[in-house]
Amino acid sequence: MATPKPQIWNRDNETIATVLRFIWSVKDGVKYWKLYGSPSLLAAFSLVKDKIPNIVDVDLGKVSCNITRAELGISSTANYYFKLAYVGFNNQESVKSVSIELATASSSTDTFITLTDAPSSYSGAGGLTVKVKVDETGLEFVV
Numbered sequence: 001m002a003t004p005k006p007q008i009w010n011r012d013n014e015t016i017a018t019v020l021r022f023i024w025s026v027k028d029g030v031k032y033w034k035l036y037g038s039p040s041l042l043a044a045f046s047l048v049k050d051k052i053p054n055i056v057d058v059d060l061g062k063v064s065c066n067i068t069r070a071e072l073g074i075s076s077t078a079n080y081y082f083k084l085a086y087v088g089f090n091n092q093e094s095v096k097s098v099s100i101e102l103a104t105a106s107s108s109t110d111t112f113i114t115l116t117d118a119p120s121s122y123s124g125a126g127g128l129t130v131k132v133k134v135d136e137t138g139l140e141f142v143v
Helices: none
Strands: 007-010 019-024 030-038 046-053 064-066 080-089 099-104 129-132 139-142
Touching: 007 064, 030 064, 046 064
Parallel strands: none
Antiparallel strands: 007 019, 019 064, 030 046, 030 080, 080 099, 129 139
């Protein structure tokens, strides 16, 4: 039984929400859920919320969990990553889900040249097109 990937639904409908609401599908055979978090995909994920009931939120039709940035110890300008796991009635924990990222407005990119894998300037690129590099590591301007 695969662990579902949670979604983040921000109560105040902004990326920098102070209260985050995670939602996911209810599953049979689940005793409770665990939410893990990490400031980096490369760092270890630690438990941020334990024993989340496998109960459907009537308004959403899914399991949900609210958590604040203060509880996580992260600012509104910090990105954060989450994974979900469940504990079955046999008290065995599942494999963690794929991660989801909580991105902030300050970390988002608004233009092509602010991407980390793209040219850093439009200078001299008038009339050129963009293509994926041969080694598939980024983008480049071409004739």
